[in-house]
Amino acid sequence: MSPMPITDPFEDFGDVAELARGLDDADPAVRRVAVLALAETADPDAVPPLARAAADPDPDVRRQAALSLGGFDGPETAAALAGALTDPDRSVATAAAESLTELKDARAGDPLLPLAGHGDAFVRAAALRALRGLRLPAALGPAVAALGDPEPAVRAQGVGVIAYLKREEALPSLIAATRDADAEVRRAAVGGLAFARHGSAVEAIAAALHDAEWSVRETAAEALGRAGTAEGAEASGEVLIAALGDATWQVRQKALRSLGRLKLHRAVPTVLAALSEEMASLRKEAAAALGEIADPAAQAGLEGVANDPDPDVRKTARWALARLAA
Template sequence: MTDSIQLNSAPPEAASALMRLAASDATVRRIAVLDLADLEDATLVPPLVAALRDDPSPEVRREAALVLSSWEQEDVVEALCAALLDADAGVREAAQQALAELKEPGSARVLRRWAARPESFARRAALRGLRELRDAAAFEPALAALADADAEVRLEAVAVLGWLKDVRAVAPLAALATADAHGAVRRAAAGALGFATVDEMNETHAGAALLHALADADWQVREEAATTLGKLRTPTARDALIHALADDYWQVRLRAARALGRLGDAHAATAVSALLAHPISNLRKEAALALGELPSAASLAPLRAALDDRDPEVRKAVRIALQQLAQRLDGRLDGRLAVWLEGGAP
């Protein structure tokens, strides 16, 4: 494993570590890998690659995979990808972790090739690495992976497309958000659509897909759909989001309230105001903040009543909302509230 020429020309510290790479004790070899990495010398990368490829100990190979993430030349990326097929699960996981930490755009060329491997773990790891690199050429491999038989591969593909923000992905992601067999994939697809514009959503019917996802059997899909609809400020989502305020899961109600605040449609104020009486304080707080975004005088009375909420964070949110409404309603407030806004007692 250790080249004699390299050993003879190496500095003393490196020479010592290189010699220990040939020790019979796996623990000694593992520490030698760490010592070589600490030297941060690119000329010492080949023995680290050799350790990853050839060492009989999984612990040594795992350590070599982890330290090699500091170097991103093509032979290292290729070696890390090859380690995705290692017989030891720990080595495979370490290689996947190292690939996910790559930052050099040139690494994407190798990863794109591995995204088409027959082994599902290798495909997942390659796509995860591509996600971090935001490589435009990864669009086609990721798009193809949306049809992968492995749900985890599809999840990674969705993440790649979400980061790339390519409008060509809107329609396929919308289809996945409603039709995938796995809730986690539907949820990820609904979230990934957040990069689109309202026009793009309308042109691809993706907005309708998100509204469909808002009624998904999986509450986490509904939560993500509400979040994305709010992020996109989709006007046609108002009624569906108001309906979601009565969802069985408070997390969905919270996201729906937040989304309605982002829409800024005053017609939602009465429905959102009802949440100020909910037993969960986080939901009351979110409802108050949303009401501050809705220019409706109907919000004033319930907000004023909520000034006495038992939770200080809710009371703070109520004060913020009232101050926002004071600006949005052009000063159309009763005298008592106006005094409070100026610092007096309510």
């Protein structure tokens, strides 16, 4: 058998220079097709013509170019998308904002950092959202400054940058954001504190279990299981046990999960009571938590749901019983 021929992975899609000539056509529909063809090559040499198309007179061509640039990376891609982010046509700017989140090259931060202080709140929020994934230390200053922005969407993205950087010196800023007037900002800040094995962070998360917005309480219940330490498990467990009486089932579910992570034996009686929850997902979560804690005192309760009507509950209860027997 003859060997397989070696082929150029780009040859089936045409020559980039030839395809780029379609961008000079008078018909915007032809230019848009040229953009699509250039994107299909996946050839880095397609970035300069796609960047040129991002400034095309026709908004549909610009939008397609912004979307297509999301398949590439690097500083030239970032510069083109940063320019498209300020496009007067919002559909183009929105496409650029989505493509910017795909960037992984740290050099993409150079054109984005100045946009964190742009006059348009949409641009500020989109720039911060893109910077979050790049994890640039230089983004910390603009992100902290964004916490004072009048727009909640910008503040929430600033919190996201700070949380991704996981810098201890930013803890006070994140803790302050847990008291923001906007629920989404508070929720993002509470979730962002989960990385910190620090008493003040755990206290702020615990306080959020009393937030008026259930989504913030849900995030706090989950974050406590991640931020809790062996030393702080008792304090975290106290508020998590209380959270099992929350009126919202999502909060109770995350509290059960966190109690399992913390392996808090003192929580066993309250978690056992959750085996009687009406929702099968909560009974399953309670059984899983009891399996993680692995306290012999849970055996009778787990045996009681080993034949639960719900198959997931039965499976989890039997897994938990096996953990107790190990």
